[in-house]
Every structure is written in C-alpha cells, then in structure tokens.
Amino acid sequence: MTAVQKRVLVNKIALTLSTLSALIALGFLFWILGVLVMKGVGALNWNIFLFEGAPPGNPESGLKHALVGQAILISMATAIGVPLGILAGTYLSEYGKNSKLAHTIRDISDIMMSAPSIVIGAFVYAIVVMPMGHFSAWAGAIALGIIMIPVILRTTDDMLQLVPGELREAAFALGAPKYKVIMDVVYRGAKAGILTGVLLGIARVGGETAPLLFTSFNDNFFTTDLNEAMPSLTVTIFNYATSPYEDWQQLGWAAAFILSMFILGLNILGRVILFAGKKRK
Amino acid sequence: MASIIDIKEECALHVRNFEFTYKGAAAASLKKVTMPIAKHSITALIGPSGCGKTTLLRSFNRMHDLYPGNSYAGEIEFEGRNILGAKEDLIHLRTKIGMIFQKPTAFPMSIFDNVAYGMRLQGIKNKTELNDRVEKALKDAAIWKEVSDRLKHDANGLSGGQQQRLCIARAIAVEPEVLLFDEPTSALDPISTQGIEKLVIELKERVSIIIVTHNMQQAARVSDYTGFMYLGELIELGQTEELFVTPKEKLTQEYITGKFG
Ligand SMILES: Nc1ncnc2c1ncn2[C@@H]1O[C@H](COP(=O)(O)OP(=O)(O)O)[C@@H](O)[C@H]1O
Ligand SMILES: [Mg+2]
Numbered sequence: 440m441t442a443v444q445k446r447v448l449v450n451k452i453a454l455t456l457s458t459l460s461a462l463i464a465l466g467f468l469f470w471i472l473g474v475l476v477m478k479g480v481g482a483l484n485w486n487i488f489l490f491e492g493a494p495p496g497n498p499e500s501g502l503k504h505a506l507v508g509q510a511i512l513i514s515m516a517t518a519i520g521v522p523l524g525i526l527a528g529t530y531l532s533e534y535g536k537n538s539k540l541a542h543t544i545r546d547i548s549d550i551m552m553s554a555p556s557i558v559i560g561a562f563v564y565a566i567v568v569m570p571m572g573h574f575s576a577w578a579g580a581i582a583l584g585i586i587m588i589p590v591i592l593r594t595t596d597d598m599l600q601l602v603p604g605e606l607r608e609a610a611f612a613l614g615a616p617k618y619k620v621i622m623d624v625v626y627r628g629a630k631a632g633i634l635t636g637v638l639l640g641i642a643r644v645g646g647e648t649a650p651l652l653f654t655s656f657n658d659n660f661f662t663t664d665l666n667e668a669m670p671s672l673t674v675t676i677f678n679y680a681t682s683p684y685e686d687w688q689q690l691g692w693a694a695a696f697i698l699s700m701f702i703l704g705l706n707i708l709g710r711v712i713l714f715a716g717k718k719r720k
Numbered sequence: 721m722a723s724i725i726d727i728k729e730e731c732a733l734h735v736r737n738f739e740f741t742y743k744g745a746a747a748a749s750l751k752k753v754t755m756p757i758a759k760h761s762i763t764a765l766i767g768p769s770g771c772g773k774t775t776l777l778r779s780f781n782r783m784h785d786l787y788p789g790n791s792y793a794g795e796i797e798f799e800g801r802n803i804l805g806a807k808e809d810l811i812h813l814r815t816k817i818g819m820i821f822q823k824p825t826a827f828p829m830s831i832f833d834n835v836a837y838g839m840r841l842q843g844i845k846n847k848t849e850l851n852d853r854v855e856k857a858l859k860d861a862a863i864w865k866e867v868s869d870r871l872k873h874d875a876n877g878l879s880g881g882q883q884q885r886l887c888i889a890r891a892i893a894v895e896p897e898v899l900l901f902d903e904p905t906s907a908l909d910p911i912s913t914q915g916i917e918k919l920v921i922e923l924k925e926r927v928s929i930i931i932v933t934h935n936m937q938q939a940a941r942v943s944d945y946t947g948f949m950y951l952g953e954l955i956e957l958g959q960t961e962e963l964f965v966t967p968k969e970k971l972t973q974e975y976i977t978g979k980f981g
Contacts, residue, residue: 605821615837
C-alpha cells in the first residue's frame with residue numbers, strides 16, 4: 440500500500456466513524472423527540488388548559504396551574520435577567536472593553552454559565568427563602584433570573600462588539616454623547632443579536648427544575664400569589680412522571696411535550712432572527 | 721525646511737506646532753505640524769500610507785479623544801480659540817466640524833432618520849423643519865432624486881456610493897463650518913467617485929473642506945491647496961497647481977513623480 444492509498448483509507452475510516460457518531464447522536468435525539476411527540480400529543484386535550492391539578496382519578500384535572508405558574512416564573516425571571524444581562528453586557532463592550540475588571544467579569548460570567556443550576560437554587564434558598572421563611576415565586580424567579588444573566592450578558596457583549604467601530608465614530612462625529620451613540624446606533628445595529636440572546640436565555644431557564652425545587656417549590660393548585668410557592672411545568676413533570684398514577688403520568692407527558700415545544704420554538708426563533716439579521720447586512 | 725504657503729485669504733483653521741503621539745507609541749505620529757486651512761476652499765492631504773494624514777484629520781474634531789492615552793501638544797485655532805484646550809466642548813465642536821469616513825457609515829435606521837440624526841441631537845423636533853432640512857440636505861448631497869420616494873426605507877439598502885452621499889447629507893444637515901473627508905472614495909467605484917468629487921467641489925461654497933486622499937489625481941482634480949506629508953511632517957503646503965507643477969521641496973517632487981509611494 441502506498442502512502443497516498445494509506446492516507447485515502449485513513450480518511451475514509453475517519454469520515455465513516457464521524458458520520459456514524461453524528462447519526463447515532465441524531466438518532467437518540469429523534470428517538471427522544473419521537474417518543475415525546477407520540478406520548479405527549481396523545482395526552483393532550485382541552486382539560487389540560489381548563490383545570491388545575493386534582494387528586495389522581497379525578498377526570499377534571501389539568502395543567503392550568505403549572506402553565507400559568509411557569510409563565511409567571513419565566514416572565515419575572517426575564518424581567519430580572521434581561522435588563523441586568525443587557526446592561527452588564529453593555530458595560531463590558533462599551534465601557535470596560537479590555538480592562539482588567541471587564542475580563543474578570545467575563546470570566547466569572549462564563550463560570551456562572553456552566554455552574555450547576557442547583558447551586559444557584561441553593562444560594563437563593565439561603566438568601567431569599569430562609570429569611571422569608573417559606574417558598575415563593577419571587578425566590579424561583581430570582582434563581583432563574585440569575586441563571587439567565589450570564590447567557591444574555593455574553594451574547595450582548597459579543598453582539599455589541601460586532602457593531603463596527605466606524606459606526607460609533609460616525610455618531611460621535613455628529614456630536615452625539617456616548618449614551619446616545621449606544622442607544623441609537625449600537626443597540627440598533629445589534630438588535631437582532633440581542634433579541635436572539637434574550638430568547639436563548641429564556642430557553643435556557645425554561646427547562647430548569649433543580650433551582651425551582653427549593654425556591655418556588657411546587658403547588659398542585661392554581662395560584663398567582665407571588666409570595667407563595669408556585670407550580671411550574673418542570674417540577675410538575677417531575678412529580679407527575681414519578682407518581683404511580685396513570686392519569687398523572689399522562690399529564691406529565693403532556694407537560695413535557697408543551698415545555699419541549701416551547702423551548703424548541705424559542706431556539707428556532709432565536710436562530711431565525713439572527714439569520715435574518717445577518718442576511719440583511 | 722518645510723515649505724508652507726502663506727495663505728492670504730481668511731483661514732478656517734490654523735494648526736501650529738502640532739504634535740501627536742498615540743498611546744504607547746515610541747515616536748510621535750505628527751511632528752511640529754504648522755498648517756493654515758483656507759476658508760471656503762478645499763485642502764487636500766497627500767502622502768504615502770502611514771505618514772499621518774488620518775491622524776492629522778482626526779485631530780480637527782478631536783476624534784482621538786474617544787480613545788484614552790493619546791497625547792498631543794501645540795495649537796489648532798478655530799473660530800478664534802485653541803480647540804485643543806481641556807475645556808473645549810467636544811459635542812459642540814463636532815457639530816461645527818463634521819466628518820465623512822472611508823467606508824460609508826449609514827446608521828441602521830431609515831434614510832430620513834439618518835439625515836435627521838444630527839438635527840435631532842440638537843433638539844430640533846419640529847416636523848416641518850426636519851422635513852424641510854432633510855430634503856434640502858439630500859438635495860445638496862445630490863441624492864434626493866434617488867431616495868425621495870423611499871425615505872422611510874432602511875439606509876443599508878442603498879449602494880455604497882449612495883450611502884456615502886447619504887453620509888454627506890447627514891453631515892451637512894447640521895450646517896457645519898468645516899467638513900473632514902478621510903479617503904471618502906477609496907471604497908467606491910469610479911462613477912460614484914466622480915459623483916462624490918463633484919459634490920465636494922460644490923460644497924466648498926458653504927463649508928471649508930479638508931480631504932485626505934491616497935490618490936494624487938484626485939487631489940489635483942478637486943483641491944485648491946495641497947499639503948504633502950511624509951513621516952509625520954508636513955513637507956509642503958501650496959496651491960494645488962503649483963505643488964504639482966513646480967514643487968518647492970525635493971521630497972514632494974519625488975513623491976508626485978512616483979519615485980516612492
Ligand atoms: N490607533 C493607533 N495607535 C498607534 N499608532 C497608530 C494608530 N493609528 C495610526 N498609527 C500610526 O500613526 C502613523 C500615522 O498613521 P495614519 O495617520 O493612519 O497614516 P495615513 O492616514 O497617512 O495612512 C502610522 O505610523 C501608524 O502606524
Ligand atoms: Mg489614513
């Protein structure tokens with residue numbers, strides 16, 4: 440066998456192996472999605488949206504409590520995480536730049552991004568739940584908000600840095616003060632990217648369970664009281680899926696399906712927006 | 721050793737013994753530059769790449785102040801004061817001395833909003849006034865006909881040459897005294913270049929213009945005065961025709977005849 444033939448052979452083997460690995464990974468993904476869709480769609484019905492949790496065996500049971508709770512928790516987390524993340528990202532890109540402080544913040548943020556979310560839940564348990572003396576939607580939202588910050592901070596930082604320096608200079612050259620340059624030109628130029636970051640940030644926390652277990656905890660009934668424990672889709676999935684009751688398990692499948700579609704949708708939307716923004720330039 | 725023409729007409733700007741050093745640089749990028757800029761005329765800056773043309777140009781609107789750590793000395797006189805002073809109001813200065821960049825810098829907003837941007841910064845909110853002045857600026861920048869029916873469209877949809885004229889419209893809309901051009905046609909095709917050159921010549925009725933160009937023909941075509949720079953020094957400033965036909969300095973002679981570049 441010549442050297443060239445050998446290289447061609449090695450190349451073929453490497454290509455086959457990597458293609459195979461990709462197919463296996465995709466196979467698992469579609470397996471999971473397939474089971475989820477089959478079981479989830481089968482479990483869907485209008486009752487899910489009309490009724491709150493009920494004892495097993497009650498036909499008038501649904502997921503209204505968890506859906507609304509999830510929406511409240513995610514909205515509150517977004518209200519906390521998005522402004523902080525965007526402002527911090529703005530500081531890094533527009534003010535801190537390559538300073539030591541900026542680099543330190545970037546490093547810490549990266550560590551936070553990969554920190555186990557249960558640690559953040561424990562942290563919020565210590566600083567919010569313990570002093571309050573009970574679980575609350577506030578605590579859950581704060582935990583999710585904190586998890587959201589590094590995702591949004593990072594994308595904002597990256598996206599703002601993609602805005603060409605000449606554009607900033609052109610605004611300064613017209614006599615714009617710095618905050619106007621940032622608001623009018625830099626944010627506008629990075630609009631699509633920041634929006635994508637926000638969507639990905641929401642998607643990131645949408646599937647969190649661990650940090651909610653000891654912050655907002657759970658509730659089988661409908662509530663909008665932010666000072667009390669609040670149900671969420673994720674913790675509800677956990678409870679229902681691990682229960683021995685057939686109807687609860689069905690609700691668990693439905694919740695898992697709805698949540699997955701929500702997160703998948705956000706991810707796809709985020710990418711579409713980013714792609715459309717790039718194409719326009 | 722430098723040969724600087726004594727300008728008899730009124731001057732828009734007067735640079736005296738100006739020195740500039742970038743942050744952390746070992747040597748000064750501009751050395752003892754003294755240069756008068758005639759009012760309502762076009763002054764071109766030529767010279768090999770890296771000789772300091774852009775650095776000098778960006779000193780007139782204190783663009784360098786956006787990046788901390790640079791140091792400068794000397795004087796640039798504008799409207800009777802030294803604009804290098806620490807108390808200079810840079811926002812006001814930049815409304816008086818506008819700048820057009822090498823690459824078109826249309827903002828990510830509509831054509832109308834681009835042109836209105838500087839005026840809105842100055843607090844002009846009146847719709848009729850904005851409409852009138854945007855239209856006038858676009859007409860003066862010779863782009864009105866092309867965009868009058870799509871003022872609300874995104875400015876990034878325009879061609880490079882159109883965007884550059886839009887940037888000129890945006891700059892003249894605030895009625896500056898001086899316009900600085902840094903190689904405004906280097907990213908454009910020959911036809912767009914011609915359009916911009918024609919426009920620059922028309923504008924000198926109202927503003928004083930300084931234009932940096934790496935293209936000697938362009939300097940010869942558009943400018944009244946030309947300054948030749950080399951290694952951070954202004955070697956020669958003269959009337960354009962004289963400088964190109966009978967340069968006083970040997971270095972100028974060598975540069976314009978293509979002995980180096
Ligand atoms: N931001 C900067 N930091 C440090 N040195 C710079 C910077 N910009 C330009 N210089 C240096 O200053 C000199 C003049 O540059 P410049 O004014 O851009 O020249 P020109 O416009 O004539 O090509 C060059 O030696 C260049 O390397
Ligand atoms: Mg230059």
